[in-house]
Amino acid sequence: MQALCSVGKRIPKIDAVDKATGRAQYIQDLKLPGMLYGKILYSKYPHARIVHIDTSRAKQLPGVRAVLTGADIPEIKMGVYKDNRPLKVGKVRSYRDEVAAVAATAPHIAREALNLVEVTYEALPGIFDPEQAMQAGAPLVHEEHKTNVLKMPWKLHYGDVEAARKEAAFIVADRFTTTWVTHCCMGTSGAIAEFDPANNLTVYSNTQIPSLAQKDFLEALKAMGVQDRRVRVIKPCIGGGFGSKLDTYAYEYIAILLAYHTRRPVKVEFDRTEEFSATSTRQPTITYISQGCDKDGKLLFRDVSMILDNGAYTSWGATTPSVMMMPITSLYRVPNVRYEAKCVYTNNTYAQAMRGYGNPQATYAIESTMDMLAEAAGIDPIEFRRINANKAGDVSIQGLRITTCGLEECMAVVKDQLAWDRPKEANEGVGMASLIHVGGGARVYKSDGCGTIIKMDDFGKVDLFTGATDMGQGSDTVIAQIVAEELGLHIEDVHVIHTDTDVCPWDVGAHASRTTFVAGNAALGAAKKIKARLLELGAKQLESPLEKLILQDRQIRHREDAEKRIEIGKLLRKTHFSHAGQMLMAEYFYDPTNENMGRDFRGNMSMTYTFGTHGVRVKVDDETGKVRILNYVAAHDVGKAINPMLLEGQVYGGVMMGIGYALSEQVILEKGENMNPNFRDYKILTAKDVVPIAAPVLETYDKDGPFGAKGIGEPGCVPTAPAVANAIYDAVGVRIKDLPVTPERVLAAIRAKKGLDLCGRELSQDHPDECVIQQ
Amino acid sequence: MAREVSFVFNGNPMKMTVGDHWTLLHLIREELGYLGTKEGCGSGECGACTVIVDGEAVNSCLFLAAEIDGRELLTIEGLAVGDGTLHPLQKAFIENGGIQCGFCSPGMIMAGKALLDENPNATEEEIKEAIAGNLCRCTGYVQIIESIKSVSGHQTEEPRVIAWKTEENDRDA
Numbered sequence: 037m038q039a040l041c042s043v044g045k046r047i048p049k050i051d052a053v054d055k056a057t058g059r060a061q062y063i064q065d066l067k068l069p070g071m072l073y074g075k076i077l078y079s080k081y082p083h084a085r086i087v088h089i090d091t092s093r094a095k096q097l098p099g100v101r102a103v104l105t106g107a108d109i110p111e112i113k114m115g116v117y118k119d120n121r122p123l124k125v126g127k128v129r130s131y132r133d134e135v136a137a138v139a140a141t142a143p144h145i146a147r148e149a150l151n152l153v154e155v156t157y158e159a160l161p162g163i164f165d166p167e168q169a170m171q172a173g174a175p176l177v178h179e180e181h182k183t184n185v186l187k188m189p190w191k192l193h194y195g196d197v198e199a200a201r202k203e204a205a206f207i208v209a210d211r212f213t214t215t216w217v218t219h220c221c222m223g224t225s226g227a228i229a230e231f232d233p234a235n236n237l238t239v240y241s242n243t244q245i246p247s248l249a250q251k252d253f254l255e256a257l258k259a260m261g262v263q264d265r266r267v268r269v270i271k272p273c274i275g276g277g278f279g280s281k282l283d284t285y286a287y288e289y290i291a292i293l294l295a296y297h298t299r300r301p302v303k304v305e306f307d308r309t310e311e312f313s314a315t316s317t318r319q320p321t322i323t324y325i326s327q328g329c330d331k332d333g334k335l336l337f338r339d340v341s342m343i344l345d346n347g348a349y350t351s352w353g354a355t356t357p358s359v360m361m362m363p364i365t366s367l368y369r370v371p372n373v374r375y376e377a378k379c380v381y382t383n384n385t386y387a388q389a390m391r392g393y394g395n396p397q398a399t400y401a402i403e404s405t406m407d408m409l410a411e412a413a414g415i416d417p418i419e420f421r422r423i424n425a426n427k428a429g430d431v432s433i434q435g436l437r438i439t440t441c442g443l444e445e446c447m448a449v450v451k452d453q454l455a456w457d458r459p460k461e462a463n464e465g466v467g468m469a470s471l472i473h474v475g476g477g478a479r480v481y482k483s484d485g486c487g488t489i490i491k492m493d494d495f496g497k498v499d500l501f502t503g504a505t506d507m508g509q510g511s512d513t514v515i516a517q518i519v520a521e522e523l524g525l526h527i528e529d530v531h532v533i534h535t536d537t538d539v540c541p542w543d544v545g546a547h548a549s550r551t552t553f554v555a556g557n558a559a560l561g562a563a564k565k566i567k568a569r570l571l572e573l574g575a576k577q578l579e580s581p582l583e584k585l586i587l588q589d590r591q592i593r594h595r596e597d598a599e600k601r602i603e604i605g606k607l608l609r610k611t612h613f614s615h616a617g618q619m620l621m622a623e624y625f626y627d628p629t630n631e632n633m634g635r636d637f638r639g640n641m642s643m644t645y646t647f648g649t650h651g652v653r654v655k656v657d658d659e660t661g662k663v664r665i666l667n668y669v670a671a672h673d674v675g676k677a678i679n680p681m682l683l684e685g686q687v688y689g690g691v692m693m694g695i696g697y698a699l700s701e702q703v704i705l706e707k708g709e710n711m712n713p714n715f716r717d718y719k720i721l722t723a724k725d726v727v728p729i730a731a732p733v734l735e736t737y738d739k740d741g742p743f744g745a746k747g748i749g750e751p752g753c754v755p756t757a758p759a760v761a762n763a764i765y766d767a768v769g770v771r772i773k774d775l776p777v778t779p780e781r782v783l784a785a786i787r788a789k790k791g792l793d794l795c796g797r798e799l800s801q802d803h804p805d806e807c808v809i810q811q
Numbered sequence: 812m813a814r815e816v817s818f819v820f821n822g823n824p825m826k827m828t829v830g831d832h833w834t835l836l837h838l839i840r841e842e843l844g845y846l847g848t849k850e851g852c853g854s855g856e857c858g859a860c861t862v863i864v865d866g867e868a869v870n871s872c873l874f875l876a877a878e879i880d881g882r883e884l885l886t887i888e889g890l891a892v893g894d895g896t897l898h899p900l901q902k903a904f905i906e907n908g909g910i911q912c913g914f915c916s917p918g919m920i921m922a923g924k925a926l927l928d929e930n931p932n933a934t935e936e937e938i939k940e941a942i943a944g945n946l947c948r949c950t951g952y953v954q955i956i957e958s959i960k961s962v963s964g965h966q967t968e969e970p971r972v973i974a975w976k977t978e979e980n981d982r983d984a
Contacts, residue, residue, distance in 0.1 A: 048905045048906050049910060052904070052913070053897070056887075056893060056902075056904050056905050056913075057847065058845070058886070060913050064846075071830065088883075220948050222915045223849070263983040275837060275912050275913070276914060276948050278948070280884065308854070308857075345959060399881065508912025508913060683983075684908065684953075685953075685954055688953040689948070689950050689951040690951070692951030693948070693951070714852070714854065715852055722946065723945070723947075724936075724940065724943045726939065726951065726952045726956065
């Protein structure tokens with residue numbers, strides 16, 4: 037075996053120099069000649085009929101080039117359920133509904149013009165609670181659907197849960213809720229649209245799905261009556277993704293429509309308030325869960341029923357139950373599983389994909405009740421999990437094929453590094469939670485593929501065109517490492533181009549922690565083709581048998597004869613500049629053989645699964661309810677760490693996002709209105725909140741992964757909340773079942789346990805309920 | 812209304828007319844055309860627009876452009892020396908994984924520089940304090956703090972667990 041030179045190394049991100057020097061260009065930094073600025077007018081009501089819109093005054097403002105309303109545009113349908121339009125017609129269904137849009141020569145003129153658009157509304161009763169929205173007679177968000185419950189059949193039953201329930205020695209059942217949280221990308225959303233004279237469209241957008249966006253925009257052109265034209269999507273540097281850019285949004289279509297109407301490039305760029313109030317959130321969930329085990333602690337069943345607040349429109353958030361199924365059916369060995377999820381329209385903001393894609397919500401309920409069940413059965417929580425741990429070679433009841441599995445090792449290392457059994461001070465506790473996540477692609481779309489093109493130049497350098505999207509996670513670096521390794525080149529010899537659909541092949545998008553695995557395999561496939569050609573040419577040149585040659589340090593070398601070697605660049609030039617010359621190029625499209633879920637939702641959706649265990653030590657202040665994290669260990673089975681430094685970055689970042697989810701983050705909606713659209717009131721963690729995190733990595737070497745790797749983009753934030761909640765229970769004996777676990781909630785629970793209200797008074801006393809926490 | 816200001820921009824003397832209502836961020840990005848300084852919120856909450864004025868880290872989105880008169884302004888573009896050699900902090904961010912999406916990086920690096928110029932032996936706690944106003948959503952700050960710490964004179968050797976492997980799988984492809 038040849039020792040690895042690039043793979044497995046702590047190589048800095050290849051775009052880091054540009055980013056450290058301020059050269060990197062984001063959508064905020066792009067300006068096209070003659071560009072206009074688009075601004076959007078949002079609804080003043082959460083639910084209302086649009087009676088009349090008068091744009092005449094706005095249109096007369098000097099500098100305004102176009103004012104559009106829903107009446108001015110064709111029927112462009114957006115979203116997975118096609119229930120949304122770029123500019124609303126007839127009625128608005130949430131505060132973030134786009135009512136009108138303006139293009140002007142300067143941002144402040146566009147903003148001023150919005151103030152001149154006069155909209156007459158007729159308010160309608162709103163519905164903001166998904167459980168109420170399911171009841172008969174509730175106001176309908178979309179009348180044509182006749183019900184607020186989406187017709188999405190998220191329902192499975194494997195085995196016989198009722199029979200297992202009768203056999204169970206121990207059963208726990210409870211209700212858990214999670215609320216809206218949002219991505220908080222540091223770079224806000226934005227797009228520039230430009231038409232050429234023949235109506236070919238170029239869109240600059242910080243999207244995670246360039247290929248699917250291209251298709252969406254082509255459909256929009258079709259709706260606009262622009263047939264048979266080209267769409268080019270260019271990605272500038274992306275200032276953070278985390279799932280927020282997995283769909284196409286009204287602002288992108290609005291930029292397109294304004295550009296079409298003005299025949300000028302138009303940019304729509306969100307300010308921070310818009311970023312908070314007009315981008316999508318993680319799905320809030322209400323989860324009813326019960327789990328049971330036999331007297332020895334073996335899980336017998338898991339029964340989960342869930343209600344998701346879809347908001348007013350449907351984006352990919354409504355399909356998160358497809359991913360929730362994975363932990364529900366397959367985190368630990370469970371022989372009988374039932375799951376049902378209802379996505380319900382409300383007049384709240386609509387939800388989308390966010391790091392973990394439903395898995396954090398589901399794992400919160402599962403891992404909280406795992407601890408509860410362990411306690412009921414009188415078994416140590418780690419031992420209880422070990423008894424039920426997945427193992428390599430398992431096929432889960434949903435049909436997930438577990439090829440490699442380091443779950444037990446992860447638990448053991450967490451136990452060790454957290455010093456689990458160490459004597460604890462008063463109000464100190466430890467908690468643990470594990471995770472399963474797709475680690476080898478996720479077949480949620482018809483294709484899970486990614487293409488790569490490699491072009492060798494005359495100097496031994498590679499231009500690599502990939503469909504993958506780097507939004508900061510470092511996929512371009514990982515891909516370069518894989519290709520450099522395979523071709524015996526240095527990392528700086530590989531130039532990764534991932535920014536332009538005109539030159540980059542198709543990819544389904546940067547989601548599901550799939551890029552290292554899928555785009556990595558695509559790059560590896562193309563590199564293997566180039567390698568084969570290089571070896572062939574080298575064998576001829578060096579007059580040596582091909583199998584004796586290796587690619588190393590920019591040369592083709594004979595394994596045994598040090599004299600026999602040639603620079604790869606020189607070989608390429610010889611091949612090019614000769615009679616009937618050739619240049620080396622290769623393409624490879626990798627589509628994993630994972631399966632779409634069948635009618636009963638069975639199917640091996642990923643080629644491999646990433647496992648991990650998080651453990652946390654907390655100290656709870658029982659006077660204030662404040663939770664302090666003393667130590668955090670996040671262990672993951674990653675197959676192979678292609679770049680340990682970037683991998684740790686994913687874990688640290690994920691854990692800190694997860695701790696925010698657990699303890700501090702919430703979008704506060706008051707009858708659908710965002711009450712905290714700024715960083716003062718929406719609490720993401722700061723540097724002062726950093727906790728000591730260890731991120732041990734287990735390498736199980738997955739046979740299907742590039743150099744054995746599995747995906748690790750999302751797992752960092754998946755089991756964080758239940759690990760914290762379990763630790764709080766261990767510390768002070770209260771179980772918090774609603775996220776975020778605010779000090780108020782902890783304090784209320786501590787006091788309730790003592791028979792006191794939040795203010796510390798006896799519950800029996802007759803006093804008004806000013807001490808009740810508003811949920 | 813406008814007024815004339817003189818200041819030193821990344822080491823070069825400048826004289827120009829600025830609008831009374833301009834922010835320093837507007838001056839840097841829109842008028843001077845230096846785009847390394849980012850706007851993350853426009854209201855002093857995120858620190859992405861951090862620049863150094865007379866040695867002090869400031870949110871340029873809250874700083875009136877007119878007040879730059881007679882002062883020295885340093886932006887991320889002025890950090891590397893003329894031949895392109897990066898500042899030690901830039902190198903440290905690159906080499907320690909302190910950069911992911913990169914949107915917060917210029918502001919983060921400038922905040923780190925202002926701290927270390929003032930206090931070359933900053934401790935981890937002092938580093939956390941100095942960048943508490945600079946938000947980052949990607950890194951969880953861990954590698955950012957490590958980056959700044961690696962340049963600070965106050966270095967502590969704390970071994971970190973990097974990886975452990977199962978024996979049977981301890982192989983290279």
